Amino acid sequence: MSRVWNFSAGPAVLPLPVLEQIREELTDWQGAGMGVMEMSHRGKAFTGIIEAAEADLRSLLGVPGNYRVLFLQGGATQQFAQIPLNLLGTGGDGSADYIVTGSWSKKAFGEAARFGRVRCAASTEADRFTRLPTAAEYAFDPAAAYVHLCTNETIHGVEFPAEVTMATPAPLVADMSSHLLSRPFDVSRFGLIYGGAQKNVGPAGLTLVIVRDDLLGKAAAHIPSVMDYAVMAANGSMLNTPPTFAIYAAGLVFKWLQAQGGLAGIAGVNAQKAALLYACIDGSGGFYRNNIAADCRSRMNVPFTLSDPALDAAFLADSQAAGLIGLKGHKSFGGMRASIYNALPLDGVRVLVDFMNDFAKRHG
Template identity: 60%
Template structure:
């Protein structure tokens, strides 16, 4: 094999090779400082410059408006399921659109801090399609409406964020965009808060990005820990407590890589190309493999699929490993296979996967 194996893990996930090489070169000495980034004080001028550059590049890439704060936090998306209601619910009502496994977790966690309920759910339909906004039963006066715009486990994606105003709802929209952030633009006019764990499409586990509109700060419940109070974190430029410094550094390198590749528009184009290739084969393979998700709700980042004869699963995975195709086993809750094709996955990786799938089908069909 003349290249690194292709890693299809859903997260922690593959990173751009140039980013890994740059980090390796700077491991012992960042820019002549005599220190590696993991050794730096988070309040020192060296790390502050890393943080400020990462924040500015991210703001530019996603065209984040000036009335949004970008916070670099910890706890992952699962942690934000608690941190968001502690900051925004004020103990009132919260509506959650349950579109898969992650939004189901969000609902369950929000119920610990607020009167949270499902405004819609696709569970009765086997989570193969998204509940259309016209079917959402939104309550008046809710503190916010929560959606997961890309369900990593189930392989569903909202290709357009809902317009709550058009639905007669004036509550802010909260978006968990962990597994497709930086793969497409964001319509910030429709968003009150967005969050994303970095370990899927940005960097290593440990960093959680929060984009919060200024008018939503200062609403935290008394029980909210200070380190998770958005207003305190914002007032201290994400330095209220020691942030995940090395993760922020790697994320900053990824932001620079995305910018050098052509920005989010180019990531969007590549995502469409890779997804079309893989889904195209799944649709035309004669039933040897199948994807259960409705075509207009398919995720471009996370592609679950199943072998018609599941007794071949172990052989498929073993052969994939030998071919340098890693981490294709589906989530334990749904089984089957899953290929996560994030920004850092090159088209060649998807081509290699489809080639292997074709060969395996020929040999076992």
């Protein structure tokens, strides 16, 4: 069967060469006589897999030596709780600032409030999350243990620039689930970076955390050991059995990215894809609309609406018939959303744009 053009927000499309290598090695990894799913996580073979994956990730991102790379489970949603439990101090009596620019940062803020004192340092909810805060809108607590932000909101399609700067001495903690590995950025600007794998990294089930050494050892006394970053770092992410197959697959994605010219190379392709799709929306004479401020539009997640919502069902049915899937918008937003992650080829966006132009001609 032929493969579809997959615009799902996640779990998302994976690079075809990676899937083909997984298929080839599924029952016999490099002559081991068994697949990665069957290996002991403490055996020599898997130790080599996880060490290579970490080394390649560090190389791609330029991770400094004073940061730990953790391969965890539980998704970014678990991190909403794990972060305050780890960073608000051993007594849990510290405070943190949260920047709310969409559904995911709002959820992170609400979850953190269950575990300690948190403040909303800025929010664009009054503008329906169609923009980023201006510099004048930030109100930071100089004593905050950290400042949390989501650098790309998958639902609303708002993205921070690559070089995030905040007028605060607190370490920045960033949810990068939906655009990690999509462009170069300076890891040293952040105290902690985290993200679920199922967008640009690999299969669902793996969560990446990159944390600076000085933020370890601050966990609340009552935190479960499996959620303590310092404990997981000391055990090489293997206090318990890690998501071995997802780590293996992510390692293959890292090598695929290196073959694309690293993050600079893939960023160039991503820019082309986003420009092509936004040009189609903006040039449709109002048939399609994206209401996000132009200077903070996401290059990964492009939400849009049709001028007549009565056409939504026809758009989705016709697009699926054309081999374009995953275009229905999030239930809280409505309309459509095209997620154009790293592994979605430029040709896929061309096919989508051709379909959108044709649909507009037929129904406009």
